[in-house]
Amino acid sequence: MISENPFDQFRRECQTVLSNALKKTLPEIKTPAITLSKTPNIEYGQLASSLCFELAKKLNQKPLSLAEHLVGAIDKSSFKLIEKVSCAGAGYINFYVNFAKFSALTLESVKQLKFDYGFVKTAKPNKIIVEHTSVNPLHPIHIGQARNPLLGDALARILECRGYKVSRHYYIDDVGRQSSVVAYGYEKLGRPKPTEKADHFVGKIYTVTSCLVEINRLKKARDLAIAVHSADDLVKVNKEIDEWMSIAAELKEKYPVLFESLMAKIGEDQNPEEEINRLNRAYEDGEPKAKQLIREVSDLCLEGFRETMKRVEVTYDSWDWESDFVWSTQVSEVLQKLKTSPFVYSEKGVLEFDAEKVVQVLNLKGKLGLGENHEVSPLTLVRADGTTLYTTRDIAYTLWKFKHAQKVINVIGMEQSLAQLQLKLALYALGYGEYAENFVHFAYNLVTLPGYKMSSRRGHYITFDNVLDEAVQRAYEEVSKRSPQLSEKEKRKIANFVGLGAVRYALVDVDSSKPVIFTWERVLNFETNSAPYVQYTHARACSILRKAAREPEKPAFELLSEKLERELILNLASFPDTFVEAAEYLKPNLIADYANVLADKFNTFYNALPVIKAESQGLSDARITLTQAIQIVMHNALTLIGVVAPEKM
């Protein structure tokens, strides 16, 4: 007898029993939906109902006497998992599980389902596209952006285990001015071969080029301000020039050769700004030379990204080029269709989308959860020169995604909430209400450095690669200190999964709606960080099982009567609940927390109670089975967030 969700089985029994008692004692009352909550303490049983507090008022009775009545009417004879039901406090009804049976059910279920345990399948195994990472191919991925792939990958793993057909997409944003800036610099340098990791190489070219072009532009603006005698503008421009000059000085010091040669080459052009705009235009128009150039530099950068992502075991099923949607008819088709809707108007030669009107006309305020005073700003769809904007192209991309999936989840920072809302409203405007309802913006909060925001344009960032290197290096020092007897190869291997695990954990374990301030301490302190702790605990469980060196023959589950053991059983039995919640509410941090709690409990158990040398063979067998189950569940939880569960470390 096994169950894919033991705790839920117990809960259902309790619900049925209570609902029956209710019908019997109070037939005149319409039976409410019975929700049971976990008790604050194992002394109060495992599940509790506060139903009597609600009923008391309606019936004008005391909650406690109602509870007594109901408890008296409960017939649990045909249910196997309920040990007893009692009333407590001012009117709670507490349900106690029969641990002998429940332990057997739980442990046998884990053992049989093994690496599938906990992964309760959805009733609707739809296809879901998860778009994540999508860092512009201009510079290396920095630590602020790294929260995205780690959250996205954890979500994808969780949804996949939930039974959805998940496809992971990377949207390559190669259209737009910034791509032309880097391509312009790259071309000026004579399309050099990378002398280091490709994305880092491209990133330097981008930052220096962007800085030089910006200064050039600002100087022209200054001349203009002088010419028209605008003192205000002059002050403003001068301030900006000062800022960029200091950035230039920094860059010149960091990359003297690159800086000098780009400065000389860019200096040859009368108007670099115009060259870049021309390139941008040519790329959107699909001119072969522009295509060749921008794709080449973008590909270089992506090559670096692939390397980084391979290292942390984040994978993608599809790399989608934004430019492909521009070159095909898809973007213009969307525009044509939008133009015929009543939500688009033309102003000073640009095409505007009236998002607020969509909300009004289709009465979406409540459905979208918008506040009373929330007015959605309009969105510019097409520039005066006829080129499109980012969100416009994203509409076409989104429609394409819905040709391949029933649900679309975009892992995108919360700073893009407005654009994502406008995009959703555009789907409504186009008549794709169903798409709009299955379009999810998974918004996460920013990662910042203490004191300032990371800026790729200014070259102020800590790269993800750098963080990974540091983490692995630091882990190596720890391993060498703690396990000097290991071979060099083993040390390296352990340092790798500990370091990478710590980084993944650090960026997934905080609620994604909360901001994270990046400190090295947060990632590298292996005392604070739970990933190495959980990994260590997993290895410890494996070690016991190795030492035991036997399969439990006759586990006496009824002997697992210590409070610690019971808490562990309850934790194991509740893993499916936690998993389902994490999947349905898109909360990967729940999994990280769960793993940590389980590890904590196991360590306490480990210190307090002997497993192999337990008083009797039956108890020892039961504790070995418990340890096996803990090891399996810890492994399953870690896998969901992409952290290695090691047998040794």
Add this chain to the structure above:
RNA sequence: GGGCUCGUCGUCUAGUACGGAUUAUGACACCGGCCUGCGGAGCCGGAGGUCCUGGGUUCAAAUCCCAGCGGGCCCGCCA
């Protein structure tokens, strides 16, 4: 100016969707203990709190509502 979002011991953090129990979760740092026991990257104990503030709803509020305060973000012919 408007909108969105976050605010919980010194620091970091769980709980907030779906209000419940005397005692608000855990970690770091701090104080004091535990290695001749299955892995000490561990365990046990102690101290530390206006759950941002003020109202309201309720038998019951960290959780819901209203009004504020503080930080971050957005309101571009950028992405």
